Amino acid sequence: MNAGPSPDQIRLDKIRARHGEASRDWTVDVKARGQRQLFARLLPGAALSPVATVTEECGWQDEEFLLHAHSDIEFLLRIYGRLVDRLAEKTRALACYEERPEKNYAAECAIKCGEPSFKKFLEECHGLDRPLTDERAATKVRSILGIGSRRQLNEDHAAAERWCDLRGHFDAWRRRG
Template identity: 35%
Template sequence: MSAEAIELRRIRSKLSALDGAQWFRASDERGEFVEAKTRNGELNEIARFHPGAQPEEADFIASAPEMVTFLLRLVDRAISKACQASGKEQPRPTGQSGRNKRRPGDFTTEAAIKCGEPAFKVFLEERYGLERPLTTDRATERLRSILQIQSRKQLNSDSAAADRWQDLRAEFNVWKGAGL
């Protein structure tokens, strides 16, 4: 694996460790700071700025997770296009239109199979913070959390959940195919 691929993997891992927290600029009597709003709605101060910090510097720090996510999507698209140009067909990365058409009713089974695959478990660990040991049960639990579902059966009955599954599956295929 190239040094660039290793670095991308490290960046993706750090981003996934934030677990979807949103960062905002805030201020109080002591000055400006960045706070993270967790998935549970908890606000945590994560960085405080020196009084001489420029507004652009504070904005840059506060928007870092969004910018990294955007840039990683660009990288995924570039990798996919490069693979297509070289004759190796790659699935579309997360968030792109043109999802593969699949008959309804097979996403539940497909997700169950993926949760048993070692490569998918490593993907969930590196991109979404799946904790070791990498068991099928833990992968299933993490998948439900990522897709915001109570049961994998919802993948067949909830179109938004099915869309999220297809995006995650495409992201996994790009990750796996590119060696990232």
């Protein structure tokens, strides 16, 4: 049963929506009596419009916070998105490893290294030199995964995870082709 989005996800979605709808071109101008106004370009090509007055009691730290809020939020949302993508990728790789811990990844790798489409993937995406032989493919895979022997794929959790990642990239490459 799906309980729906969490309160945090709902808030994050609202932040994204507000950020996407807000104007992006902000600047500060000093006015009389030490007051500064925050201006924003509300529509592309339009003149700057005053949107907030910063009194002289406002410190430069808060003024900087206000002035850079939009770009800072954009940066944080972008970094957050990349982290979520990385976490999803690692979760898929871990699930691959944990679903069938008895799986013989070394044998699977040996079989893949004999497949013409896998060798073509290694050539296009990882610089495998011609001729595309099984042994060259095996050497390239060991290099990519940072292992000395395919046997490590059955003995080293991190190596198996890297193999699952590589296999996932191959599957994605094959679907695109």
